[in-house]
Amino acid sequence: MIIHVKHWLKCSPHPFAKSLFQFAKTIRNPQMIVIPFFHSSLYFVHQFLKQFIHEFLRITYFTPLFKSQIKGSKKQLYLYSGMPQVLGELKVVCKDSVRMSGISTFCGRVGGQTTPTLTIGNNVDIGWQNAFSVGRTITLEDDVRLAGRVFLAGFPGHPVDCERRAQGQSDDENQIGDIIIKRGAWLGTGVTVLGGVTIGEGAIIGAGSVVTKNIPAFSIAAGNPAKVVKYIKES
Numbered sequence: 001m002i003i004h005v006k007h008w009l010k011c012s013p014h015p016f017a018k019s020l021f022q023f024a025k026t027i028r029n030p031q032m033i034v035i036p037f038f039h040s041s042l043y044f045v046h047q048f049l050k051q052f053i054h055e056f057l058r059i060t061y062f063t064p065l066f067k068s069q070i071k072g073s074k075k076q077l078y079l080y081s082g083m084p085q086v087l088g089e090l091k092v093v094c095k096d097s098v099r100m101s102g103i104s105t106f107c108g109r110v111g112g113q114t115t116p117t118l119t120i121g122n123n124v125d126i127g128w129q130n131a132f133s134v135g136r137t138i139t140l141e142d143d144v145r146l147a148g149r150v151f152l153a154g155f156p157g158h159p160v161d162c163e164r165r166a167q168g169q170s171d172d173e174n175q176i177g178d179i180i181i182k183r184g185a186w187l188g189t190g191v192t193v194l195g196g197v198t199i200g201e202g203a204i205i206g207a208g209s210v211v212t213k214n215i216p217a218f219s220i221a222a223g224n225p226a227k228v229v230k231y232i233k234e235s
Helices: 002-011 015-028 036-067 162-166
Strands: 078-080 085-088 091-094 099-101 105-108 117-120 131-134 137-140 151-153 179-181 192-194 219-222 227-231
Touching: 036 078, 117 131, 131 137, 179 192
Parallel strands: 078 099, 085 105, 091 117, 105 131, 117 137, 131 151, 137 179, 151 192
Antiparallel strands: 219 227
16 A cells, blocks of 8 residues: 555656655655754764763773783784674784774684684784684784775685585685785785785785785785786885
8 A cells, every 4th residue: 555655656747746745755854953053062072972982992891802812912902993703713813003993804714623823913904894714824914004805815615516515515625725914015905815825025905906826025916816016115
């Protein structure tokens, strides 16, 4: 019944239907008058309270909880937007002055011969919606910068054979690879790095790139698959 009425209001050429349709659109989205001083003050209070609550939870709740689950010196760890999700069997070793988005996922491969290990060096930035799939080891050396939605794919999670996939079997050892991001490297938004890849010191990877092979130090690489487009001088 309601669907037929909505269709009639939207499609009928009758003037009454058109007027009623416009009236319905108006009352569906009422607008309150903006009182500049009042609403500006209210906005300030809103932002202040939001930031205060965020910082309070970061300091007293999320950071201690996350620190209790990881190894390393982990001094001056700065979490923002909550706490990263840790899945599977994974050892996380974190050094000092690391900044990390809470909207990130760290996943360790289950059923391997050794416990997968994620090692995070000093002064590392891990951006929004990063996802790390650790097959054996993923290493982020000092001063690494990862923008948003970076995916480090150390294992695929499924075998190549479709019949085995259908049976829910896990991936094979030969599908797994370590990932090393050398000191000072910078990965742009949406970069994917496959297992078995080392990104050299000071290298820059362009946004949206898929890195399938090693990238030399002090180079800029981009594309799918990523290729070196330029070399930069070592500072």
